[in-house]
Amino acid sequence: MRRICLTLxxxxxxAPAIADVAREAAYGARAFDVEVHVLVLDSAPPAARHEHRQVIENLAPARDVVVxxxxxxxxxxxxxxxxxxxSPAHAERLLGLLLPDDVSYGACTDRAFLLAEMLGCASVHRRDSDSRYQEHAGHTLFPLHHELAFLGVxxxxxxxxxxxRRLDPAVADRPIALVGGSFIGAMSVDLDAIRRSDPGTYERVLMLTVPDDYPALWRTTLVADTFRGAKTTAFSADHTTLTRVPPTRVDMCNIALSRAVYTRVPLPPATHTIGSDYFxxxxxxxxxxPGVHHNRHIVNHHTPHRRTDAGFLAYQxxxxxxxxxxxxxxxIHTALRAPEAGLVDHEGRLRTSAVTQAVRRSAADIRPADxxxxxxxxxxxxxxxxxxxKAADLLAARRDQLLAEARTDMADFAFLLDAWPALIKAARTREPVTR
Known part of the structure; x- marks a missing residue:
């Protein structure tokens, strides 16, 4: 029986998100005859962890679902x-990258990748705690439906x-590596107030998230789409596209990856960096x-903390x-597109060493443009x-630190890439946890 990891x-x-994910797991096991391992990686404060534990203990038993x-x-x-x-000589540094003291969107998912490998799973399906599923015609729209139908075939x-169908026929024999949808509802970053009140200023900020050498038309399109997800388009019927999935059209709260991807390349472990988990x-x-893009978009919402002054400043x-x-x-991605980079081998598999080389080069220099x-x-x-x-004051106070971390974050990523094959091997030989 195929085993998969549904992680939160x-x-x-x-607590509501955990209960929802458990319902999705039960649906997947029932509809697709798979064993679903629900992996809740909990860094919440003690009171919240206790509440989460109670929710999990009170879940109704579901066949072929392990939490x-x-x-x-x-x-x-x-x-x-x-x-x-x-890597015995570097164990503490690796542990610090995988489980840092500060928030890291990449590191939390890297932990899920390693633990999924320990559990013998064929894929990782990621959800977020600040989202919920859409409902349509009395049914919950679980993304797992498309993820299990397509991933790996x-x-x-x-x-x-x-x-x-919008895929190059030259890769038709390759397996589906990624299945994803996006979100509807609140923007995924705290810039909507600027967008509504001052579109020109909003565009100035968003242009900073678009590569400088993109053509003007692309830049304008990306600014219109960035952090907006599927906007407000509610579900009416399933729509799936076989394609080279555009990263701007999916969200990490609604994504599934084959182990053929994440056992070869991890995510950047940078702390306090949105977007690092989109690598x-x-x-x-x-x-x-090859991938499949679907429209079972998840509903995004902002937690109360995001609306506090402290939460706002942290997000900026x-x-x-x-x-x-x-x-x-x-x-990095430009370099890896070059044929001589050798990003994939003759069987279409990612080459870890090619990514490592490109990442290491990106960390090597100081850039005045930063x-x-x-x-x-x-x-x-x-x-x-x-x-x-106040956000400007905070960024000014941390200016030197931020500029230094732009380089060290990439150096840390290269270090993790070097160790990743051995970490994957170690995960496979670790005795699985049972709860």
């Missing part, structure tokens, strides 16, 4: 064993069952890995770090005033 990383109270609820102490034990087996076989989506696109730091990361990430990008954010935020001016 969280650092906040999210694992791991707090950071349990995760640390497992990861330390893997890191020590993979050949593109030529998938072509017989999708609504639209594999871009890499799959660069490598022309994460956005600033992403703005600094964009040129390096773009440079300071200009922070200057632009500073100018925009001070013109807006109010809480935005």
């Amino acid at each position: 990383p969280t650092n906040r109270p999210c 694992h609820h791991l707090d950071e102490a349990a995760q640390r034990t497992l990861l330390h064993d893997m890191a020590a087996a993979a 050949s593109a030529s076989e998938a072509a017989e069952h999708v609504t639209v 594999l989506l871009n890499l799959a696109h660069t490598a022309v890995l 730091v994460r956005l600033a770090k992403y703005v600094l990361a964009v040129p390096r990430l773009h440079e 300071a200009h990008r922070l200057d632009t954010l500073d100018s925009v935020y001070r013109d807006l005033g109010g809480r935005w001016a």
